[in-house]
Amino acid sequence: xxxxxxxxxxxxxxxxxxxxxxxxxxxxxxxxxxxxxxxxxxxxxxxxxxxxxxxxxxxxxxxxxxxxxxxxxxxxxxxxxxxxxxxxxxxxxxxxxxxxxxxxxxxxxxxxxxxxxxxxxxxxxxxxxxxxxxxxxxxxxxxxxxxxxxxxxxxxxxxxxxxxxxxxxxxxxxxxxxxxxxxxxxxxxxxxxxxxxxxxxxxxxxxxxxxxxxxxxxxxxxxxxxxxxxxxxxxxxxxxxxxxxxxxxxxxxxxxxxxxxxxxxxxxxxxxxxxxxxxxxxxxxxxxxxxxxxxxxxxxxxxxxxxxxxxxxxxxxxxxxxxxxxxxxxxxxxxxxxxxxxxxxxxxxxxxxxxxxxxxxxxxxx
Amino acid sequence: xxxxxxxxxxxxxxxxxxxxxxxxxxxxxxxxxxxxxxxxxxxxxxxxxxxxxxxxxxxxxxxxxxxxxxxxxxxxxxxxxxxxxxxxxxxxxxxxxxxxxxxxxxxxxxxxxxxxxxxxxxxxxxxxxxxxxxxxxxxxxxxxxxxxxxxxxxxxxxxxxxxxxxxxxxxxxxxxxxxxxxxxxxxxxxxxxxxxxxxxxxxxxxxxxxxxxxxxxxxxxxxxxxxxxxxxxxxxxxxxxxxxxxxxxxxxxxxxxxxxxxxxxxxxxxxxxxxxxxxxxxxxxxxxxxxxxxxxxxxxxxxxxxxxxxxxxxxxxxxxxxxxxxxxxxxxxxxxxxxxxxxxxxxxxxxxxxxxxxxxxxxxxxxxxxxxxxxxxxxxxxxxxxxxxxxxxxxxxxxxxxxxxxxxxxxxxxxxxxxxxxxxxxxxxxxxxxxxxxxxxxxxxxxxxxxxxxxxxxxxxxxxxxxxxxxxxxxxxxxxxxxxxxxxxxxxxxxxxxxxxxxxxxxxxxxxxxxxxxxxxxxxxxxxxxxxxxxxxxxxxxxxxxxxxxxxxxxxxx
Numbered sequence: 001x002x003x004x005x006x007x008x009x010x011x012x013x014x015x016x017x018x019x020x021x022x023x024x025x026x027x028x029x030x031x032x033x034x035x036x037x038x039x040x041x042x043x044x045x046x047x048x049x050x051x052x053x054x055x056x057x058x059x060x061x062x063x064x065x066x067x068x069x070x071x072x073x074x075x076x077x078x079x080x081x082x083x084x085x086x087x088x089x090x091x092x093x094x095x096x097x098x099x100x101x102x103x104x105x106x107x108x109x110x111x112x113x114x115x116x117x118x119x120x121x122x123x124x125x126x127x128x129x130x131x132x133x134x135x136x137x138x139x140x141x142x143x144x145x146x147x148x149x150x151x152x153x154x155x156x157x158x159x160x161x162x163x164x165x166x167x168x169x170x171x172x173x174x175x176x177x178x179x180x181x182x183x184x185x186x187x188x189x190x191x192x193x194x195x196x197x198x199x200x201x202x203x204x205x206x207x208x209x210x211x212x213x214x215x216x217x218x219x220x221x222x223x224x225x226x227x228x229x230x231x232x233x234x235x236x237x238x239x240x241x242x243x244x245x246x247x248x249x250x251x252x253x254x255x256x257x258x259x260x261x262x263x264x265x266x267x268x269x270x271x272x273x274x275x276x277x278x279x280x281x282x283x284x285x286x287x288x289x290x291x292x293x294x295x296x297x298x299x300x301x302x303x304x305x306x307x308x309x310x311x312x313x314x315x316x317x318x319x320x321x322x323x324x325x326x327x328x329x330x331x332x333x334x335x336x337x338x339x340x341x342x343x344x345x346x347x348x349x350x351x352x353x354x355x356x357x358x359x360x361x362x363x364x365x366x
Numbered sequence: 367x368x369x370x371x372x373x374x375x376x377x378x379x380x381x382x383x384x385x386x387x388x389x390x391x392x393x394x395x396x397x398x399x400x401x402x403x404x405x406x407x408x409x410x411x412x413x414x415x416x417x418x419x420x421x422x423x424x425x426x427x428x429x430x431x432x433x434x435x436x437x438x439x440x441x442x443x444x445x446x447x448x449x450x451x452x453x454x455x456x457x458x459x460x461x462x463x464x465x466x467x468x469x470x471x472x473x474x475x476x477x478x479x480x481x482x483x484x485x486x487x488x489x490x491x492x493x494x495x496x497x498x499x500x501x502x503x504x505x506x507x508x509x510x511x512x513x514x515x516x517x518x519x520x521x522x523x524x525x526x527x528x529x530x531x532x533x534x535x536x537x538x539x540x541x542x543x544x545x546x547x548x549x550x551x552x553x554x555x556x557x558x559x560x561x562x563x564x565x566x567x568x569x570x571x572x573x574x575x576x577x578x579x580x581x582x583x584x585x586x587x588x589x590x591x592x593x594x595x596x597x598x599x600x601x602x603x604x605x606x607x608x609x610x611x612x613x614x615x616x617x618x619x620x621x622x623x624x625x626x627x628x629x630x631x632x633x634x635x636x637x638x639x640x641x642x643x644x645x646x647x648x649x650x651x652x653x654x655x656x657x658x659x660x661x662x663x664x665x666x667x668x669x670x671x672x673x674x675x676x677x678x679x680x681x682x683x684x685x686x687x688x689x690x691x692x693x694x695x696x697x698x699x700x701x702x703x704x705x706x707x708x709x710x711x712x713x714x715x716x717x718x719x720x721x722x723x724x725x726x727x728x729x730x731x732x733x734x735x736x737x738x739x740x741x742x743x744x745x746x747x748x749x750x751x752x753x754x755x756x757x758x759x760x761x762x763x764x765x766x767x768x769x770x771x772x773x774x775x776x777x778x779x780x781x782x783x784x785x786x787x788x789x790x791x792x793x794x795x796x797x798x799x800x801x802x803x804x805x806x807x808x809x810x811x812x813x814x815x816x817x818x819x820x821x822x823x824x825x826x827x828x829x830x831x832x833x834x835x836x837x838x839x840x841x842x843x844x845x846x847x848x849x850x851x852x853x854x855x856x857x858x859x860x861x862x863x864x865x866x867x868x869x870x871x872x873x874x875x876x877x878x879x880x881x882x883x884x885x886x887x888x889x890x891x892x893x894x895x896x897x898x899x900x901x902x903x904x905x906x907x908x909x910x911x912x913x914x915x916x917x918x919x920x921x922x923x924x
Contacts (some may be wrong), residue, residue: 058823058827059826059827060823060826079826079832080823080826080827081826081827081828081829081830081831081832081835082829083827084829085827086827086828087823087824087827087828089820089823089824090820091818091820093818093820093821093823093824095821095825095839095843096843097842097843106825106828106830106838107828107829107830110828110829110830110831110834111829154828155827155828158828158829164827
């Protein structure tokens, strides 16, 4: 995918490194290419380097090594105010001593845009986020969601081609957050702006983005569209970080192209798809998504692998049932079943057989 | 708790809400809070009482002195009473004034209080102090011939017991007279004149010889209480003889059958043969000042119990018969001092803002460890005595001081033209800026540390240059800190005393130095109080103006 896009790359990180203290690298050898109009999310636990990357792109931090390019031009030595990048901050950073309209007018004023033009643009931007009536208010008079909209409008009012968002929805309650996720993606796509979005909320990342870059330990662990990220994690960090995941530890017995045999620690041997394992005898972590495990093994095809399990806990969650099982010596194996008419309600202590397709069973690094 | 139900209807509002036991809710709430309020009051009571007793009451009393002026009516009460009838149009008060002044001055000279009045009136007109002092010494020369005539007439007139018997008389006592004289002496000497004196004036003699009875009673009180002597054994003052001579001129002795009636009749005969005592001429002989219209104008103007004189004085004005008017240019002092105090306090506040702002900004933006170190440096001056710091500036700034020596050594300044940086306004401004700087930095710092860095970042990301981001976004948010620091520094500066006193010389002193001078050297407390009151009022007005212009909610100390 990266190769297709390099021709019309809009944002590029080339071998970028960042260290604050000269001893530890916060960002290690970052390479990233974004085409115009893409919505890319940087996702990762705190301290993984995602915010540092965003700040380097915005110009508030300088890269220790490597080059950052915007539209083909290196911006390493361009100060933040000349980069023309819109930014939405975590706590909105609306200027408290200015009204909403003045806040929006500010980027236009510093660009020396005439008064009538300014007013028209401010009005259009406020209307765009349905905040047209609030121009005369102060930020403190608005609710969190309204402030969020204004911050968004302010980042867009000077029509930047690139907008950065640093955990913009972190301070909102769940319902409002989901609503805003939807609005932000729509707006970004409608306006055709390129967006870099930083969050530690994986649901947010999966629902909003064209592509997600999963950060850990200063590196991008995987850069892929949401579905690929969820269904085909490339290493055990991504597998465990994104969504819920069952893991089984084992050793590679045999590798042949698309399949491999893995002996689990309790002696059971299963089929799996090798992802980032290379040789026989290597320790591996098998990853299976809970919803890909069947308790009604008859419904699986002939290639399915089945294994005995003991029900430990049954949790009723409304739309789904969540069942904790003991499988291959581990008692944290989770399966999810839909609350459909004929669904079985398992009881703790019950001995059952569960199964899955070998393609859903990925052998990752241990 | 009325989340589910809709708000109270109009009917509900008119009837009082009742608590569970049927008492009105407001009443039971008040009762519930009373114990809490009492406990809170109890906690602040020690400080409240201390402040009231040790601070507010004395300051109130001190400020009251700026209008209080009872010294004239206390020292020369008879004169003040007669002068009330004077319209002030003629050059001199009516003739009885001089007689009243004679008795007043005689008694106050005996009590040695007349010089105090002289000092007080000297604030208003120079020369009055010596006038009172010399007149107090010579007042007993007035009416000398009459005194001698009475004494020569009969030896008994020089006997204390003879006088005591005459003034005691027979029949009812003149209690009112005694009380009046007790009050007169108490006011004069500011001490209590209660207690038995071994003498009570008789009503009959007091009616017959009112002035004599009055003066003798005053003499008796003073002799018994102030000097601790026995009244019967003491010969009265000359003033009593003079009073007798005056009384005998008009007294009708025909029906008098009391003690010493024969001696009185003989004295009346001798006295009426003499010309009447001319008190005015007597005073004129003592000192020409007593017939000068200016002196009487001054005394007349300051005879009421309350005066605006101190305040007028404090703003370089004076009372004249035509109303208040400005003093001549060469006598003006306080206007210049007030203006200078304001100007220099402003200059100090401004330089504190200039020097303190970058430091406060650094404090708020440096990493914790460096900020702590810097904070210690900011607070360091507080660990040193104010006097030491000011004296250090003296050493630094004087002409043979460290700075001048260095400049000369570097060749920047010629040895002959060393800079004058002390004992003038510059010295005061430099030293006080240094001393007051922490009071500026701390409030600014506490405000700045609440301004998140993201605002400046946001401004830059929106296209603002460093300067625009600072000026349009950071600075407006730090204004409350500047306001708080400026108010603090300005108010501290406007009343500062020690530093201007040490490094200010003559041109760099403040109004507070003048107040201190009047409190401790010239002892003109009334003027000091008036100056202090004006200073206090100026600070209040500035505070009010600040509130109107900037808004006091815009002042934050953190």
